[in-house]
Amino acid sequence: MTVTVKIPTPLRRLTSQKDKVPAEGANIAGIVESLEGQFPGMKDRLCDENGGLRHFVNIYLNGEDVRYLSGIETPVSDGDELSIVPAVAGGC
Numbered sequence: 001m002t003v004t005v006k007i008p009t010p011l012r013r014l015t016s017q018k019d020k021v022p023a024e025g026a027n028i029a030g031i032v033e034s035l036e037g038q039f040p041g042m043k044d045r046l047c048d049e050n051g052g053l054r055h056f057v058n059i060y061l062n063g064e065d066v067r068y069l070s071g072i073e074t075p076v077s078d079g080d081e082l083s084i085v086p087a088v089a090g091g092c
Contacts, residue, residue: 001076003031006083014039023082028059029072031082046084047072056087 005023007015015021023034029051036043048054052072059066060083066074076082 001026001078001080003076003078003080003082005031005035006081008084008086010086011042011045011084014042014045025076027070027072027076028061028066028074028082031076032072058085058087059083060085 002022002024005021007019007021012019021035021038023031023038025031025034032043032046035046046054046057046059053059053067061069061074061076062080063083066072
């Protein structure tokens with residue numbers, strides 16, 4: 001399945017400043033592997049050493065947080081939109 005992945009500003013140096021890129025896979029894990037193949041270093045920024053999503057990275061599939069679906073095993077369909085959103089922290 002081919003999906004469109006929205007790339008956040010901090011990761012655009014890996015994508016030659018592209019804000020959207022196509023990726024292929026049957027699930028989020030496959031999409032991450034596709035991104036890694038196109039843009040080396042992407043997987044390290046999205047996944048921890050066990051292959052799960054890093055705590056400070058949020059991935060949304062068509063506006064839904066994949067952590068509340070099936071996580072990295074969440075299936076994707078052709079034409080879906082994936083958004084990578086770095087977590088924001090701070091405050092008083």
